[in-house]
Amino acid sequence: MRTRKSKSVGIDRRAALKVAAGAGIAAAGGVAFSRKARAATTLTIWTGFPELVPYYKSVADAYAKTKPDVTVTLLSSSLREMEQKLSAAIPTGTGPDIFDIGSGISIKFIEAGLLDPNPADVDTYLKSGAWNKFTVDWFTQKGKTHGLPLLEGRAAMFYNKAMFKEAGVANPPTTFGELMEAAKKITKFDATGKMTRAGISMRLSGQGSGITEKFRMVLEPAGGQLIRQTASGKWHNGFDNDAGRKALQFYVDVVQKDKVDDPKIPHDADAFANQHAAMLFREAWVIGEIKKKNPSLDYGVVPIPRWDASSPYKGIVQPWGMYVNGKSRQKPASWDFVKFLTQPQNAYQLTAMTGWVSRREGVDWGPLLKETPQFEVFVKPPANIELFADPILGPWDEIQTRIADRLPGMFIDPALNNNPAKVAEAVKSLATIADNILKQAGIYGTT
């Protein structure tokens, strides 16, 4: 038995050695082969927009035609997960060469010295007229630019033409008063009093900063701001005032007094595409959703109404940038790719493929608008819209999210219905939340 065992072990060892040697040769050959076949430069891109992956691949393929020695690898996840991944990876030097991200995270990297200011050629390119002044300013921090603009989240009002026609409403509303009147005519209930069609689909439930972001689409036209910067550079809430009260009152009326929306019925892009709602404030990607879910839907897209005839139109804009990791070993190659990515032909492709809008100047949008005229308000917005964007501040997301925690409860609180004093009290409590977060961050001030 022992002899057999020993023999068996000997055979195993020999076999193992042979296998190991073979594997080693194979691996070495493989490495050599792959080295030969592999491009000299591999750029890694991380994106928080999984829907952009086909676009990135397409651009990478086009880039490879001019730069065959460069390959691109992609990693995508949900936006929130990507924020976490990048926050852990960039400081530890394990991040990608290139990434797309919003200002809430990019500002932290910039403040921590993890993102270099743009190289001179990229800085010149950004300021060359390829983007409008608003966008260039947004990418400028303390006189230095960081990153290049990739896409822009710009909201507009989607409206269902067939429902408007059926309710006898000739044109889309241009003021919030008109909007409410149209919504009241369009909203439908069944015999039990259950709402079956919302006049407008507002963001009324759930959690997260999106609730406050949508609230700002009413607050800003009403004349308020979530936070306001003082002359000395400090910040304080900008809605514990008449505008803030009007905005919250509007939501309360939508749900309770005028009953043109109800948290219980379907909401958002799905509800609009499936004709559960007649109006919706949303970004251009909804066009893609409608194409997929209900391509025959008869709808239009116009700017979000102004508060009244004497107020300006206001439009929320959220630029998203492409950044090169400050710890990347391939910065010149990375910047070259990012510059290629933002060329007009690729900017066009971004919108055509994903529904996300690029604000790159010099793009011929003709073919896209011929096919999908609803894009017009996004790619060629009227000049009379006053734009507003997220302030580039570390605690911004916390301010929006903490206010969003409270808003859904307020929208449906019966105590706020027809009760301006209670509405004012509620607005004050929200404003205190914003101010407290600013105080904790050491950036609160009123002068």
Added chain:
Amino acid sequence: MVGRLVDASNVWARDTFSRGNWRLILFCYIVLAPVLALFGYVRMGPIVSSLVLSFHKWDLINPIKPFIGWSNYAELLEDDNFWLSLKNTAIYALLTVTLSTLLAVPLAVFLAAKSRLSAVYQTIYFLPVITPMVPMSIAWKWIYDYNHGILNYVLSLIGIPAVAWLTDPGIALYALIIMGVWKVIGYNMILLLVGIRNIPSTYVEAAAIDGAGGWQRFRYVTLPLLKPILLYVLVTSSINAFNVFTQVYVMTLGSQSAPGQAVRVLVFDIYQNAFQYFRFGYASAEAVMLTMIVLGFTLIQFRIARNKEGQDG
């Protein structure tokens, strides 16, 4: 038999140590060392790190972590979200643990009786335990849907009007509790079933010969002998209930979902502070508080069970 085993182990221990057989002891520790090292690194390390971090201010990105003493804890005590999540978590834990245990006991007693279908029922009740939480939460989101959910449809058949299970702030937490009970009842039932089957039949038979009825046999024989298992069920269920997170996260995602505040629980609040606001020191302080609360509850449960045991004994 048990007494003999205990004696034997005492004799083994006495002999081993009295002979100064340190080589054996050393061997045991060497064998255990890799596992202990891994446990220390994977489990204890993060706990100690969290404790240390709770006295610092850190945003994950900035390499500078200033020491701020007890500030995070002081701020926590004034944070409305912390108190709200503590309240919601306590309600969730209390009701989930109580209901799932109370319902699991009769189920276990019923399934302990020899029946051909017993194994089938056990499998059915255990299925929710092995189903991953994320798809299950999404399925429950559909079940709870106000307009098209099966639950409201069933209620409508008996004339009950539709309930806004998720979007009504007064109901959303209870919807989560129902789902939580459904999820753990099978696990508790299996543990209790094992406990019941391990009770020597001689005790139950003796009670029957003495004239005890079914309820009396359960009350005075089965239940007292089941106490160690019940304690285990209560402790593990409480720990799990205090750590509720995934279903809250899934059910508050999107526009057609539960209002965040109505179902805010501690782990969700910790997650938000850490991974959304990047306030890792503050979130660590909250995590330390949660650990202390769960530890406190566990010790109280052990103390009550021991006192009861002492009184019964």
